[in-house]
Amino acid sequence: MTLRIAIVGAGPSGLYATDALNSAGHHVDVIERLPVPFGLVRYGVAPDHYSIRSVRGTLEKVLLEPNVRLLAGVEVGRDVSVDELLAAYDGVVLTYGASRDRLLQIPGEDLPGSLAATDLVAWYCGHPDADRAAVESALSAATSVVVVGVGNVSVDVTRVLTAPADRLERTDMPQHVLDILESSGIRDVHVLGRRSPAQATWTTKELRELGEIDGIDVVVEPADFELEPVVVGLMESDRVVARNVEVMRGWIDNEPAEGNRHIHLHFHSRPAEITGTDRVSGVVVERTALDESGAARGTGETYEIEAQLIVRSVGYRGMPLAGVPFDASRHVVPNADGRVLGEDGVPIPGLYVAGWIKRGPTGIIGTNKKDAGATVASLLADRVDIAPRGGDGVFALLLERGITPIHIDGWQAVDAAERALGQAQGRDRTTIHEHDSLRAAASGVE
Numbered sequence: 272m273t274l275r276i277a278i279v280g281a282g283p284s285g286l287y288a289t290d291a292l293n294s295a296g297h298h299v300d301v302i303e304r305l306p307v308p309f310g311l312v313r314y315g316v317a318p319d320h321y322s323i324r325s326v327r328g329t330l331e332k333v334l335l336e337p338n339v340r341l342l343a344g345v346e347v348g349r350d351v352s353v354d355e356l357l358a359a360y361d362g363v364v365l366t367y368g369a370s371r372d373r374l375l376q377i378p379g380e381d382l383p384g385s386l387a388a389t390d391l392v393a394w395y396c397g398h399p400d401a402d403r404a405a406v407e408s409a410l411s412a413a414t415s416v417v418v419v420g421v422g423n424v425s426v427d428v429t430r431v432l433t434a435p436a437d438r439l440e441r442t443d444m445p446q447h448v449l450d451i452l453e454s455s456g457i458r459d460v461h462v463l464g465r466r467s468p469a470q471a472t473w474t475t476k477e478l479r480e481l482g483e484i485d486g487i488d489v490v491v492e493p494a495d496f497e498l499e500p501v502v503v504g505l506m507e508s509d510r511v512v513a514r515n516v517e518v519m520r521g522w523i524d525n526e527p528a529e530g531n532r533h534i535h536l537h538f539h540s541r542p543a544e545i546t547g548t549d550r551v552s553g554v555v556v557e558r559t560a561l562d563e564s565g566a567a568r569g570t571g572e573t574y575e576i577e578a579q580l581i582v583r584s585v586g587y588r589g590m591p592l593a594g595v596p597f598d599a600s601r602h603v604v605p606n607a608d609g610r611v612l613g614e615d616g617v618p619i620p621g622l623y624v625a626g627w628i629k630r631g632p633t634g635i636i637g638t639n640k641k642d643a644g645a646t647v648a649s650l651l652a653d654r655v656d657i658a659p660r661g662g663d664g665v666f667a668l669l670l671e672r673g674i675t676p677i678h679i680d681g682w683q684a685v686d687a688a689e690r691a692l693g694q695a696q697g698r699d700r701t702t703i704h705e706h707d708s709l710r711a712a713a714s715g716v717e
């Protein structure tokens with residue numbers, strides 16, 4: 272029995288789910304809002320992290336399978352509803368991720384010059400929805416930057432903001448991004464962790480890399496490494512934590528060189544207020560102490576960092592999709608083993624979820640393979656006895672509505688155009704960053 276399944280979102284989770292379904296002999300339509308596939312592999316992984324980005328090759332192979340069809344440039348909830356998908360397919364798997372930033376909920380968060388990491392990352396990866404004006408205006412004024420949060424996204428944005436031009440020139444960043452980063456006046460980046468260094472969520476490889484880049488010095492405060500009893504156990508039980516602390520301790524004696532850019536790591540430090548009248552001028556930081564559960568509690572003691580740009584890198588959050596239940600406190604679609612649960616707590620027949628919108632924004636890309644596999648196992652266990660609907664999914668319905676989906680050959684045309692653009696600029700490839708240009712490249716009209 273062959274099922275026809277719709278996957279909503281062509282990022283890693285969606286394409287791992289597609290791979291699992293295709294390997295089991297089923298037909299899959301992968302529906303993607305943007306004109307191009309690959310989600311966070313294209314628009315989240317830092318452009319200078321080539322080996323992580325190279326997973327795109329594996330994901331592309333899935334889209335080339337004969338029983339897999341890419342329908343890009345189609346927005347579920349606008350061009351076609353979830354109910355229409357449920358009526359046209361034997362199963363629907365939502366894998367649309369967690370695209371928004373979490374908020375700090377402190378005064379000044381909305382001032383010009385205060386950016387979500389999601390906005391900055393979208394901009395330097397060439398996402399067609401990036402708010403260029405907001406990011407470029409914030410960057411133009413910045414000599415000192417505060418990055419809030421000590422996870423892997425904060426390492427990425429800190430590295431990209433401080434890296435020397437020759438490191439970035441080899442990437443596929445759009446040319447305007449390179450030009451702006453190259454001429455940026457940034458000298459200092461202050462990274463704030465609200466708890467102790469042992470509780471930072473970055474991975475050691477990414478952290479260590481910060482200290483290996485020419486032209487950058489990492490500066491840390493020795494007092495931050497007097498670890499409280501509540502975190503000493505963490506170091507003993509978790510090798511990543513122990514290695515992270517060791518890497519950071521190794522920077523205690525760093526003598527920052529004049530002329531270099533400086534990255535200052537601050538712990539037990541949480542932002543209390545972003546200051547400024549018409550734009551950001553600094554951050555009031557409150558010192559914290561850990562309580563017995565390891566959570567940060569304010570001490571009332573504050574200090575100030577002058578900064579013209581604040582990057583809030585405190586995690587992502589998922590958004591609701593029309594017609595689908597949503598857990599507004601956890602920012603995920605409620606589910607049991609990937610089966611979407613209705614308000615009565617009972618699974619909605621045929622509707623599934625995988626990836627960040629299923630479990631929240633955690634883990635590395637590979638985590639999504641196992642996660643998507645588990646959802647597909649639930650789907651196949653439930654749908655094994657149904658009579659397949661047959662038909663061609665929503666393709667005809669989309670055409671009737673004047674929507675022409677972009678298929679894999681459209682992506683291949685974009686890929687070729689990006690390589691040609693890059694080579695004309697002496698690089699391997701350059702990301703095309705505008706909706707119209709992506710669509711034109713996809714249809715072979717340049």
Ligand code: NAP
Pocket residue numbers: 323374375419420421422423424425427464465466470471472473474477541542584585586587632633634635636
């Ligand atoms: P994350 O690892 O959850 O880090 C979020 C950081 O924000 C934590 O340090 C957290 O501190 C802090 N935070 C949260 N709320 C805060 C607040 N109100 N005030 C101050 N600090 C606050 O998330 P992420 O960095 O966005 O990364 C998302 C996922 O993508 C992670 O699983 C990450 O590993 C993955 N990723 C991987 C790579 C890679 O492999 N190279 C690259 C990028 C992203 P607390 O711990 O105190 O809450």
